[in-house]
Amino acid sequence: MTHELDTLINRYGTDSLKWDYMEKWLGVAKGDALPSWVSDWDFKAPSFITQPLKERIDHGVFGYSERSDEYFSSVIDWWATRHQVDLRKEYFHTTPGSMPAIAMLIESWSNVGDQVLVLSPVYHAFYRTIEHTNRQLVVSALNNEDGYYTIDFEQLETKLKSGVKIMLFCNPHNPGGRVWTQTEVLRVCELCHQYSTYLIVDEIWADIVFSGYKFYSCLRVAPVLQSQMAVCIAGTKTFGLPSLRLTNTMIPNQQEAKALKSKLLAYGIDVYSALSLIANQSAYRNGHLWLEDTLKYLENNNQLLFDFVETNLTRVSYRKQESTYLAWLDCRLLGLSDDELETQIHKAGVIPTMGHSFGDQGRGFIRLNLGCPASVLNQKLSRLHRVFI
Ligand SMILES: Cc1ncc(COP(=O)(O)O)c(C=O)c1O
Numbered sequence: 001m002t003h004e005l006d007t008l009i010n011r012y013g014t015d016s017l018k019w020d021y022m023e024k025w026l027g028v029a030k031g032d033a034l035p036s037w038v039s040d041w042d043f044k045a046p047s048f049i050t051q052p053l054k055e056r057i058d059h060g061v062f063g064y065s066e067r068s069d070e071y072f073s074s075v076i077d078w079w080a081t082r083h084q085v086d087l088r089k090e091y092f093h094t095t096p097g098s099m100p101a102i103a104m105l106i107e108s109w110s111n112v113g114d115q116v117l118v119l120s121p122v123y124h125a126f127y128r129t130i131e132h133t134n135r136q137l138v139v140s141a142l143n144n145e146d147g148y149y150t151i152d153f154e155q156l157e158t159k160l161k162s163g164v165k166i167m168l169f170c171n172p173h174n175p176g177g178r179v180w181t182q183t184e185v186l187r188v189c190e191l192c193h194q195y196s197t198y199l200i201v202d203e204i205w206a207d208i209v210f211s212g213y214k215f216y217s218c219l220r221v222a223p224v225l226q227s228q229m230a231v232c233i234a235g236t237k238t239f240g241l242p243s244l245r246l247t248n249t250m251i252p253n254q255q256e257a258k259a260l261k262s263k264l265l266a267y268g269i270d271v272y273s274a275l276s277l278i279a280n281q282s283a284y285r286n287g288h289l290w291l292e293d294t295l296k297y298l299e300n301n302n303q304l305l306f307d308f309v310e311t312n313l314t315r316v317s318y319r320k321q322e323s324t325y326l327a328w329l330d331c332r333l334l335g336l337s338d339d340e341l342e343t344q345i346h347k348a349g350v351i352p353t354m355g356h357s358f359g360d361q362g363r364g365f366i367r368l369n370l371g372c373p374a375s376v377l378n379q380k381l382s383r384l385h386r387v388f389i
Pocket residue numbers: 039096097098099100123170174202204234236242246247
């Protein structure tokens with residue numbers, strides 16, 4: 001039986017970063033290459049998102065827009081139902097994407113030269129933002145036991161103790177796909193509190209969690225542990241809306257929120273895209289069943305990859321992701337340099353994100369996007385077979 005997400009959609013000619021800009025950013029001629037790098041998926045948004053957008057477009061007046069009570073309630077209700085988190089309207093700081101919020105928070109809560117810590121390997125833009133805000137990068141390497149990532153709390157504590165001003169925490173984790181447990185989340189929050197380190201948490205993958213795992217938000221820990229905390233949440237990954245540029249950053253402590261509020265005013269980020277608000281509101285209001293079904297589809301892709309690796313490969317290993325649609329493959333046994341690995345994979349017609357962009361701990365790995373029709377994933381896998389065998 002076919003599934004709606006099996007539909008092949010041609011994204012060429014839509015200014016897609018992933019499809020149209022492979023050549024500009026990676027030097028790969030389009031040809032028949034299958035892009036698997038940028039973390040957006042190739043699925044069409046459901047009609048409960050596109051229909052209200054069409055109606056709004058037909059209205060035709062695109063003046064300045066504010067967030068309505070219904071907008072706030074749609075996010076608050078979603079997070080209460082799905083994640084048992086009690087959000088309040090005053091916590092919200094709405095920005096065009098997560099990285100702008102994270103950058104402004106770094107600027108608000110630290111000074112040039114201050115230390116900002118990440119758990120590596122981690123989402124590459126974290127490094128870029130730390131570099132371009134002129135802060136000092138501190139890396140605490142994750143443990144990797146047969147593909148299962150855990151936090152090295154001893155190492156983390158030693159680094160926090162040395163005067164780290166801000167920790168960036170990705171929950172669930174990209175790449176590596178861990179859904180941090182309640183115990184792990186609590187320990188991170190406790191350590192940051194103990195050493196007066198600001199904690200900026202990126203929870204934009206919170207909704208893409210597979211069966212058997214439970215996401216635990218940092219917003220569920222005791223209020224005292226939230227006194228220097230900001231948490232980014234978004235519908236971008238959940239509903240495939242990254243180009244609509246909308247993230248809500250929650251700051252429970254209103255005193256600590258002042259610096260960000262002031263930055264948002266300085267940069268004029270106090271009015272919002274009408275289309276982004278409508279799309280997100282409708283998604284949060286109507287998306288529960290659709291998301292359940294989409295998660296099953298992604299989980300099936302996750303299984304496809306896992307079975308493929310188990311059956312066919314001996315020198316590449318894959319531990320099934322607990323979260324995200326971004327698979328993290330360990331290719332170190334192939335014995336290739338990152339450049340050689342990249343060249344061979346590109347030659348085979350697949351374009352992953354190379355692991356080293358997530359930090360030194362990602363060397364020898366690739367990240368493969370599973371957010372595509374299963375038939376396309378199968379094509380990617382048979383192409384990779386030639387490289388990996
Ligand atoms: C963990 C994480 N944070 C942030 C982003 C980017 O978010 P935005 O496009 O909202 O800035 C991504 C995109 O892949 C991501 O994976």
